[in-house]
Amino acid sequence: MTQYLFFITGTGTLLFALFAILLPLPLHAMISAMISLIFTAGLYLLLSTQFLAIVQLLIYIGAISVLLLFMILLLQLNQKQHQMRKRELIPPLMILPMFLLIIPRLLTDRTLETAPIASEKVFSITDIAYTIFGNGYSISPNTILLELLSLLLLISIIGAVFFAKKSLS
């Protein structure tokens, strides 16, 4: 049963991600990317990290994707089709050998096959909070990362306001 669920969610993730980069209109591409992110939430459920599945649905789809979707709807993009030139295909073709080299390696690597089975232990929000903030007896280094992340978010908010306020001249 788990295998079938994994097959469905994995295939859905990759298929809709492909649609997201190949569909010509940004609106359709964004909706495909949202479906791909929903399938990724299913993958988080299969890894028995329910908290991350909820976070994926709430933040990635509910906040980030909807923000991008509104941006696509707000900007009146001209609908003229961009003519794909031959030389624009050169960079994707140059990174294609990387893909073709690594995928067989991942399929046949013996050291990865001996990795233990994923545990079924479900972490509560309390465990995750202990991991971030420490358990009261010792300070966790993740706390500093959290502070740096909050600083990064503050700087990005100021930068976005600065960019959107006046035009680049």
Next chain:
Amino acid sequence: MIPLNYYLIITFSLFFIGLTGVMLRRNLLMILISLELMFNSVALTFTIFNRYLYPNQADGIVYTLFTIGIATAELTIGLGIVIALYRQKQDLSINDLNTLKH
């Protein structure tokens, strides 16, 4: 149970699809969407390695949350740049976009 390889193949393919999108598309919003796919694959990889290799710790889950936060910050700046460029040019194609040079 599912081996670690299959999860890694999915995340690597997802990252590769996002990278191809960044290189292939000429629209700035499409590049942002592809970047979101790449961030998503990296966040998933953190959780996968945590669940398989260190099942009794939650550090990978925490780093996944941090990655989502960084993706949000990146998108904020990106959308600010998109709005500024759209005000000036009414066009988001990156072919004739040389304002950021020099």
